[in-house]
Amino acid sequence: MRIAVVTDFEGGARLRELAADGTPTGPVRTVSDLAGVVADYRRHATGQPRWVWASTGEVYPPLVERSLRLGRCHDVGLVEALLLGYHGRLGEAHSLGAAWARLHGRPVPDDLRAPPGAGAEPPPALFEPDLSTLPPGVDRLDALVEVHADQQRRIAGLPEPGRFALLAAVESAGALAAVEMAHDGVPWRADVHDAILAEQLGPRPSNGARPPVLAELAARISAEFGREVNPDSPAQLLRAFAAIGHPVGSTRSWELRQVEHPVVPFVLRYKELSRLHSACGWAWLDTWVRHGRFRPDYVVGGVVSGRWATRGGGALQIPKTVRRAVRADPGWTLVSADAGQLEPRVLAAVSGDRALAAAAGSDDLYARLGTVFGGGGVSEEEARQRAKIGVLSAMYGQTSGDAAALLSTMRRAFPRAMEYVDTAARAGEEGRLVRSWLGRTCPPPSSRWRRLVSGGPGGEPDGDGGRAARERGRFTRNFVVQATAAEWALVFLAGVRRRLVARDTGRESARLVFFQHDELVLHVPEPLADDCVALLREAEEETRLLLFGDTEVRFPLDIAVVDCYADA
DNA sequence: GAAATTTGCCAC
DNA sequence: AAACGTGGCAAATTTC
Incomplete structure (x- = not known):
């Protein structure tokens, strides 16, 4: 079951139950206490609803303030951005109001600017009501229901609707996690x-x-x-x-x-x-740590590849030396899980390269590849290092230094993997779009890029044009891998989060506190550490099956149970 | 004097 | 070894 919800920004809301395709199945309900209604659903409903709303950042924070955790949602704004992106329109306005306007052929309003990062001090009104993006007289709940149904139709019409639906679900789950992590914060010893x-x-x-x-x-x-x-x-x-x-x-x-x-x-x-x-x-x-917590302001989908960004605080660039300040509370512990060598494993899975997949079935993919790059009296470690540079060069488009020779070895040993990234690079150079495994799509080339590449008077790209084309080729080459790795991480995050929500009993529960591209950190009461380790392993297994089904590739987690993040 | 750009380093 | 992808951020520097 799905439930569409719009809030009145004073704790109340209007709700409407929906079928999976978005068709309303009940009347509009007006409630004065959304948190109470949500809590009732958590206690009594058989099967948790998927909450449908315009923006997670607008509806969810007050609920989290009241110690509520929701299982699933559909964030219309985030899904609209994914759908626009799929059709080469990344960057166009994606608010509920913008989606509604496009649906009705009305002028499309710009997205409102997010409130500037306010450090550890939450702004008085966390999010301004986004009412201005709908024309006066248009009912917000009606618009939400209509746009959501339209999105479900558009997803169903895609070549791989199941994959895209998964993408929409985990992007939305990420938004829930981001709000929760901003609320809970990383334990930080000033x-x-x-x-x-x-x-x-x-x-x-x-x-x-x-x-x-x-x-x-x-x-x-x-x-x-x-x-x-x-x-x-x-x-x-x-x-x-x-x-x-x-x-x-x-x-x-x-x-x-x-x-x-x-x-x-x-x-x-x-x-x-x-x-x-x-x-x-x-x-x-002084700016970012309050009451023993660092609260990063995550921007879900803030990077074109689907990785998250942050607004202020530099949460995704905490230097190793400073991580000594990240300590579990007394009686608690940190459980960190890092997906090692994620990108080459993703390449093995999406390309279907048998030899690379076989290597990706082991804990140290690069060491296994060493046999291919070794010989001639080269030490094992040296061979491993060459393998690493070869694989990274294939994914990043590096051509300088030793890369060229290593790439020809790569082409010989892993033809399908190389073909996969080479094809993506060619598409980029020609101005076409490329997509991740689940359908996240790279931005289209700018008009400046097109001018540059269609180039000089003869139509042949000149020096600048050639450079621009190769640059975009490197970008799309990397995009297909990085964006798929990012969605592996999102599916994993969503799986971990779902399990934590199911175990949530209030204050003494394990919490997700940090997410950085291919790494999660949980803050856990000591007695629950073993359970959390098991939960992480389960979620990894589920992630692999959901994304790639029957594959030889493994995604080994490096899990550490530590008091101090620097020891992870 | 504010806003935009450049430089360099941090993370994955 | 230093033209290899995605970013954020602060200080210096340039531009308006």
Whole structure:
């Protein structure tokens, strides 16, 4: 059963039960306490409904505030974006109002801008009512019911409706998880974080000045150069290196490392610590950690490949050194699960390459591939390393360095896998669309790209056109793998989440607290750790079967039960 | 003086 | 070794 719901933004709502195809099966119900009604369904209904709404970010947060967790939803906005994308219209407005307007041939309103990230402090009204995107006089619940039914029709009409329906379901489940994770937060010990900073940078400066260690390094660098240099300024560094007879093309660390001069170690150390200070220093701590929790603001579907993005806080780039501050509460533990070598395994599964699939049946795919790249007195580890570069080159389109030779080995040993990514690259170069396994679709080329590639007066692409074409080829080559890996992760996330919701008994329940591309972290009461490990294994199995059915490929999880995330 | 762009490094 | 995909973010720098 499905239930369409629109809220009145004061705790009440109007509801209507729907059949799977979106046809209303009952009257409109007006309720004053949506949370109470939802809780009733959780307790009494046989089979949990799928809640249909315009936007998860609009309806779900107040329910989570009231300690409610829902099993499933259909987020009309997210599904509209997926459907538009499928038809090469990624980036067009996808709100309920926009979908309704397209359905009725009316002018399509722009999407409202998401509220700017507000740090750890939730904004007073989490989401402004999105009423403005529907014309006056149009009933919001009627519009929702109508657009949802239309989406179900459009999905049913696709060549692979089952796959796309799964994509819509897990994208929506991801939206539920994102709201819950923003609510629960990653357990974060500000005192440990502060100690890490003090150890490396010296005591926190009072006025926001340079920390002592950075100030000393800056002074030392200026002394070595024999002039005043701000090491934060690439331009000044460039000039300073030229002035001492060591001109460099850029101030990137790898390039500076090649320079033999006593100033170099100081500059490198400065860069390292300066990054720590600016990206995850005291200012970050003040802004993003409250009451022992870091609450990232996830953007579901924020990346074209289907990976998530975040708004502020840099949750998806937490440096390894800082992860020491992520600690389970007393009596709790962290259970992390990481899908190792996910992308090559995905390539093996989608391409149907027998030899690659056989290698992907083992725990260390690259080691298994080593036999192909070894021989001639090459050590096992060396062969494994070559295999890794070969596979990554195939997926990323790398051609420089040793890649070319390794790629020809790849073509010989794994012809179908190579053909799969080569075909995607060709499609991209020719301006066509490519899709993930479940149907997420890459953006169409821009008009600028088309002009560039259709190129010069003779119609042949010139230098810029050729470069643009190859660039897009690398993008689509990678897209088919990265986007499918992202949906593997989403299906897995949804499976884990569903199991956690089924076990939810309130405060002492295991919680999902972090999701990063191919990795999940749960915060778990200690006695439940074993159960969570089993649950993760179950979800992995389910994910593989749902996506790829009968395949030799395995997706081994690296699971760690730890107090501190740095030990995972 | 605000907004946009560039640079460089972090994550997967 | 440094032209290999997706991103976020902060500080410097340039543009309006």
